[in-house]
Amino acid sequence: MTILVCGEALVDLVPVHEGPLLSPKLGGGPFNVAIALGRLGEKVSFLSRVSTDPFGEQILQSLRDASVDVSLVQRGDEPTTLAMTNLADDGSAQYSFYADGTADRLVQDPGDLPDEITTLSFGTLSLLYEPGASMYAALLHRAHAAGKLTMLDPNIRPAAIDSTSGDITADGFRRRFLTWLPAVDILKVSEDDSHWLGLGSDGSTVDDWLAAGVTAVVMTRGGDGISVFTTSGEIGVDGVQVDVVDTIGAGDTVHGALLAYLEKENIVTSSALSDMGKRDWERALGFAARAAAITVSRPGADPPWASEAPRD
Template sequence: MVPVTGPPPVLAVGAAAIDEWYAVSNLPEPDGGAFASEVTSAFGGVGANVSVALDRLGRDVGLVSRVGDDEYGERAREYLADTGVDASRVSVGDDPSTRSVILSDPAGERAIVTAGESFRRLQLDEADREALAATETVFVTGYAPDAVSRTVLDVVESAADPPALAFDLSGSVEELVGRGTEPETIHRYLHTADLFVADDVAAAAYFGGAEAAREHVAAAQRAREGDGRSPSTRDGWPRAVLTHGADGMTVVAAGAVTEFDAFDVDVVDATGAGDSFVAGLIDRWIAGDGGDGPRRERVGVADGVRFAAAVAAINCTSRFAQTGLPARGEVEAFLAERGL
């Protein structure tokens, strides 16, 4: 793909990977086993999942990533070339491509094991840093190497016109040690990001539990009022979402806590549900109307959560992380059917 002259309005920093998918009879306990009735492969990686989800919603989005010079990396690049995602900032290294083994049971629950060094060795060059400073919205996953996460923060904090910043604490702290964003850097994101997202596993590992997470996030938001860079807590920013799978989500906006239900659908595969949810939040809360002042048109808390939850629910009704990602019209029809 020929590099573009300027960055798209949204840039995601995260992995583009191949998922090796096993449809298993059950998720095995320690020393237990399972039978795989089907083994196949699909496209994934948090960065690619969020980027492709935003592309399906009609957003102009680019991906900053790194793949290996091998079969997996070639397949990932060929797949991205068939989407609307700007992959001109996906570099190629000589180490094994990042890839995941996903065990998915009949209820759609899954376990994921990731291997490959390519994304873990991502480094941001000067062109990447300039693009991040010049874009309107930056998304970073907690799986990003700590040096990359810190560089993104430095770029955003020093930019003359800072882009909006969304951060997803995608895994437990123990899982991230040595390959992802470290606790000290996560703390910086908590006090800097416009949107901070964490699932139950991540919240328990980093904050010590759901209640502690709500308290810490609210306190961090209140402490940011009037700091000169962050959106004012008086107009409902910053925002954080703690996700609980089928049990819904908790939104902390300007220190105020609100609970929301998830949509009830027949789950086929929950892989990528969290990533598609984050993409929906970015679309409705951060990217705005795409006009001259995109971030001035951010929608309210409830509208954004319902839209994002619909994106995730629709995606869960298909197998794999990206196959079921909906277009905007599908999301609107889904909500209309439910009187929303």
């Protein structure tokens, strides 16, 4: 069984101390999810278009170092997307993006996927920037119709939406988001994502998402823990208290760790997900919370290895 992670890989430009210097760090929500899954020992493949520039070569090598299969990665001579990262005093991160004409947004439909793929993950800028966004949306619907388990993290970046030069407005993105939901088994959002998606005339809520067909909505609450909402109600676990260096990659680690847990438990269909009870979800979310706590305790998106994040 293989998990296929779909979406962008980019370079975060992170401030060094408090000076004007910036340090390049590999990132992007889907890239981080794939790295987390590989480090946790899962069989994982990555679908994206990666530049042939030096950053692209580093991206591919990092994926390989985490045992991520890159056979579905496409290459192009377009530049790598850059994200300017600003860190607040509490370690939280905000981003601005340089994505015009970059490689990842030009990804092509991969055609028929290998039979061993049981689960597909989608997220972040790949859902926003065309023409790749439409390709990923079609793949999401196709995979769900074929009985694959699907997980989506919109990972809202308002600055990226504001900078798309008329490609899509905030309300337009909220409308597009609603069209994905019938093909989504697990929707992962942060509290900030949930608030942003609820704004405007096209805003929606957790109840709307469940009514649209989502089986489980997983919501991260920072240091306060993680909750899951299903038609049966809400289940939550507390966060793990650690000294936070920064929160880069925390939500992506939750995403990857949750998929790793489900794969180990052979929960790879919509019906199996629907059958999960309170104790099942508490164990799954607890594992994700512990993994994320390790990530925030060290700088950058640095998910744990399997030896660092034992399951209960």
